[in-house]
Amino acid sequence: MLKNIRIITALLAFVIVFTDMPVIPGGYSLSESISEAQDPPRRRRGRRRQAPPPAPEPEPEKKEIVAADSEDEYLVIRGATLHTVTGGTHRNGTLICKNGKIYQIVAGPVDGPEGAEVVDATGHHVYPGLVAFRSSGLVGSGEAEKSQDPFDLDTTMGLAAGITATWNGSRVTKLVHGSLEDLTIRPKSFSSINYSYRNPRGRSELRRAMDRVQEHLRALERHAEEKKKDPEAKAPDDKWIKGIYATVRSLLTGQSQALVRSRSMAEIREYSALARKYGFEIVFELAEEGWIDPGVLSRAGASAVISPRARVNANEDLNRESGSSIENAKLLHDAGVPLVIIPQNTGIALWGLAGRDLSHLPLEAAFAVRGGLPEQVAIEAITIEPARLLGVADRVGSLEVGKDADFIITDGDLLSYMTLVRWAFVNGKIQYDKEEEGILDHIRPDGDLDAPPPDDHWPRRLGDPLKG
Amino acid sequence: MRIIKWTWILALLAGVSTDLLAGDRVTVIRAGSVITGTGETISPGEVVIEDGKITLIGNQLEIPDNAKIIEARNQTLMAGLVLSRTSQGLVGGRVSGVGCDQTVLNRWVDGEMDWESFLEAGFVAAAFVPAGTGFHGQAVIVHTAPEAENRILKESVYLPLTVTGSTSLYRTVSQAFDGARKEIEKVKKAREEWDKKQEEAKKAAEEAKKKEAEKGDKDKAAAEKGDKSKKDEGPKEFKAPPMNPALVPLVDILEEKSSAMPLVISISSPGSMLHVDAAMSSVKELEDRDPASIFVLPGARNGAFHEVVDELIERKATVMIPPGMSVLPDTYYRYHVPAALSRGGCSVISLPRADSASGMRELPGYLAEQVRYGMSEKDAIASLTSAPAEFLGLGDQMGTIEEGKAAHLILLNGSLLDPGVKVMKTMISGEVVWDREDR
Structure with a gap:
């Protein structure tokens, strides 16, 4: 006993001397930092906590490019600033695509292979195509190859907003105009659970299901052990696993994540506690009050899909913080919660939502920057993070060699309110050209503030009806 | 007593005169101008009809004394109009799914059909299809005369495929x-x-x-x-087991028989065209076939049909389309799909904007609008006469005024494309079956 006390004192002395921890008994910051130290989030991306490393000024390097095979289709984007999102930024870089995939990213001007299609994007910026976590009307439902209207104006509007991929509720799908090929990237579904405190019966049922399935999974493990000794051991019965049990099993085995829409911190606490207890992955949509205690989400390993411009009024009846905050994104990010940003309205509306829909996805992210979120993180929250959450980060979401050639070329910084998409490429093909499409071609043509709209502004281009 | 005698004589006289005319069976129409439909306009012109067929077309022809003469020096004579797709006045439910054997023959009560409205609008023949979606039957072409002995001109003309949604399209195909x-x-x-x-x-x-x-x-x-x-x-000759009649026309298509009916595909949005291609290419027997090229497009509805105009032109498609302005989505701009298709070299067949009596009556007026927006006058008239006649396989019988063709003719009080033009007389096989003066 005495020995124990001695060891503990020695340890305490060591901690006080060698760490800079402020020791204020009962102090707020101490208890929080200790609780965090004791209970680190299971999934945390340390990299995200630091500011992105400054892009190394690259040495212009010359790479030998093998002469193009006649069958290969090359696309070269020259002169633009390449924002790879996951691999730094290259001023005056060159992006070379081959057969719809990114083939080379060169941090300097190089000549492309012979016969390549060359886009001179001097003064422009290249970003990976934006990924809208949710959408309605931009692509067909279900299997888009069989349901999409390939000439839907909403698809073009989505591309004009820089979106090249989105989740339609069951599949991650690309935005392609006038074609029905290569639309679906991958199926994706989340599990929905109801653990609201307004539904006590549902809560107890869910907990019971969790317990039962957990017991079943343990039985399976035991069975696997038994089988090593006795090959004829009987497997535990799993015929009862239907409905809610099947949902719970896919959650507990990590096959799917729970997608929960909850606004209030109280609900987020409940769900987070459940996720921690049973060890499943959880994604919060809305989460307007997440800023109040972001550590809760962080410790549960949760991701958040938020709309920084969403407003929830504070509840004056409560003796604690409530309501939305402009700092929501920043505080969640500071706690290590992976962030995805989408606007409140996930369609495209042309009747005056004041930009709070998918036609202004970058502005939604820019609003989070206004609240303190680093710009790089805001860009990640509309590119690589939704791609990760949707399980397609190996195909889209950043400019990396081998990924799909889905990218946008903008006439300015992505998060600036002045910036418009000049070209959008999907699978290495132009899907949107601001000058051709004519939805926005009369707004600052060539970046010029005072230029008049072009003569052949669409739909005048379709011809003078009287001249024929 | 005297009166009775006179009536007797009158009756005798009348009988004799009709007999005489019937014996000669020669009718001559003297029109202000004759639009033959082959690129010729004869004004003034005469057309001679014998045995219900056109035998002579010209100017200042020698006319037998006893011929029946229709004087229409202030009117225009042209070939009767042909309606290439209609379901007016049919009884019975809509067909859905796969019902290729369905025809309209058991879906109408001949005596109750409103043939007059067809004749008033100048239509002398019409292709009837049962209403519905999917493969909803086959087209039958009929005369529109109120009391026709041989009403049916041709059966099994084409197979309509009406696309409502892309999901159901794939399922149906x-x-x-x-x-x-x-x-x-x-x-x-x-x-x-x-x-x-x-x-x-x-x-x-x-x-x-x-x-x-x-x-x-x-x-x-x-x-x-x-x-x-x-x-x-065993029987001496092989007897094939009976096939499901709803599928027989499709079997013909798969076996590439010469008697296979063409598919006529109705789409309500331009994207459906690509879906039809995708659905058809999923049928492995049809892989090496040309992409479908006979379409029915909606006329006046919103839809970005300008997106597929080039594709239709490239396929040299036959397009049945109501003449009308398409509104570009979310704009007030109009795009004249029929005019653009016609200029591009597609075979355009005009349909009424509404499948009803008033729709048929208003058709020439809307067609004139397309002429204003770039469709040639010749193509516009052909889109109601020779183009549908040829598409339906009746090109040798009707569609133009030529020697040897049946005398299905209409007399108008002006050119078909003049504003406010009206059909004055409609003739089927040389008989006047509808006359505005009688009304």
Whole structure:
């Protein structure tokens, strides 16, 4: 006993001397930092906590490019600033695509292979195509190859907003105009659970299901052990696993994540506690009050899909913080919660939502920057993070060699309110050209503030009806 | 008493005169101008009709004294209009799914059909299809005369495929062609079985012969008996098992028979065109076929049909389309799809904007609008006469005013494309079946 006390004192002395921890008994910051130290989030991306490393000024390097095979289709984007999102930024870089995939990213001007299609994007910026976590009307439902209207104006509007991929509720799908090929990237579904405190019966049922399935999974493990000794051991019965049990099993085995829409911190606490207890992955949509205690989400390993411009009024009846905050994104990010940003309205509306829909996805992210979120993180929250959450980060979401050639070329910084998409490429093909499409071609043509709209502004281009 | 006598004489006279006319069966129409539809306009012009057929077209022709003469010097004569798709006045429910055998023949009550409205609008023939979606039947072409003896001109003209949603399209196409494939296999199997049986029977007969030869006369009688019983077993010729009639036209398409009906595909959005291609290419037998090229497009509805105009032109498609302005989505801009298609070289067939009497009446007015926006006058008139007639396989009978063709004609109080133009007389096989003066 005495020995124990001695060891503990020695340890305490060591901690006080060698760490800079402020020791204020009962102090707020101490208890929080200790609780965090004791209970680190299971999934945390340390990299995200630091500011992105400054892009190394690259040495212009010359790479030998093998002469193009006649069958290969090359696309070269020259002169633009390449924002790879996951691999730094290259001023005056060159992006070379081959057969719809990114083939080379060169941090300097190089000549492309012979016969390549060359886009001179001097003064422009290249970003990976934006990924809208949710959408309605931009692509067909279900299997888009069989349901999409390939000439839907909403698809073009989505591309004009820089979106090249989105989740339609069951599949991650690309935005392609006038074609029905290569639309679906991958199926994706989340599990929905109801653990609201307004539904006590549902809560107890869910907990019971969790317990039962957990017991079943343990039985399976035991069975696997038994089988090593006795090959004829009987497997535990799993015929009862239907409905809610099947949902719970896919959650507990990590096959799917729970997608929960909850606004209030109280609900987020409940769900987070459940996720921690049973060890499943959880994604919060809305989460307007997440800023109040972001550590809760962080410790549960949760991701958040938020709309920084969403407003929830504070509840004056409560003796604690409530309501939305402009700092929501920043505080969640500071706690290590992976962030995805989408606007409140996930369609495209042309009747005056004041930009709070998918036609202004970058502005939604820019609003989070206004609240303190680093710009790089805001860009990640509309590119690589939704791609990760949707399980397609190996195909889209950043400019990396081998990924799909889905990218946008903008006439300015992505998060600036002045910036418009000049070209959008999907699978290495132009899907949107601001000058051709004519939805926005009369707004600052060539970046010029005072230029008049072009003569052949669409739909005048379709011809003078009287001249024929 | 005297009055009665006079009436007798009058009656006799009248009888004699009709007999005389009937005997000659020559009718001459003297029109202000004759639009032949072959690029010629004769004004003034005359058309001579014998036995319900056009025998002579010209100017200041010598006319037999006893010919019946229709004086229409202030009117225009042209070929009767042909309606290439309608479901007006049909009774019974809509067809959905795969029902290629459905026709309109059991869907109308002839006496209650409003033939007058067809004739008033100048239509002398119409292709009727049952209303519905999917493969909803086959088209039948009929005369529109109120009391026609041979109303049906042609059966099994085309197969309409009406696309409502892309999901149901894929379902319907796979259901239809999978079904047709099964029918083909069923027949094939039956034939194989029959062949097998035949061969077995042959072998048995040969063996019996051998035995006969070996055993000699002793068992001859028995062998003969056996032969007889075998002969009675199977039919002499192969009889195919009956196919599902709803699928027979599709079987013809899969087997590429010359009698296979063309598919006429109605789409309500431009994207459906690509979906139709995708759905058809999923049928492996149709892989090497040309993409579908006969479409029915909606006329006045919103829809970005300008997106597929180039594609339709490239396919040299036949397009049935109501003349009307398409509004570009979310704009007030109009794009004149029929005019653009016609200028690009597609065969354009005009349909009424609404499948009703008023729709048919208003059709020439809307067509004139397309002429204003770039469709040539010739193409516009052809889109209601020769183009549908040729598409429906009646090009040798109607559609233009030519010697030898049937005298299905209309007289108008002006050119078809003049504002406010009206049909004055409609003739089918040289008989005036509708006359505005009678009304």
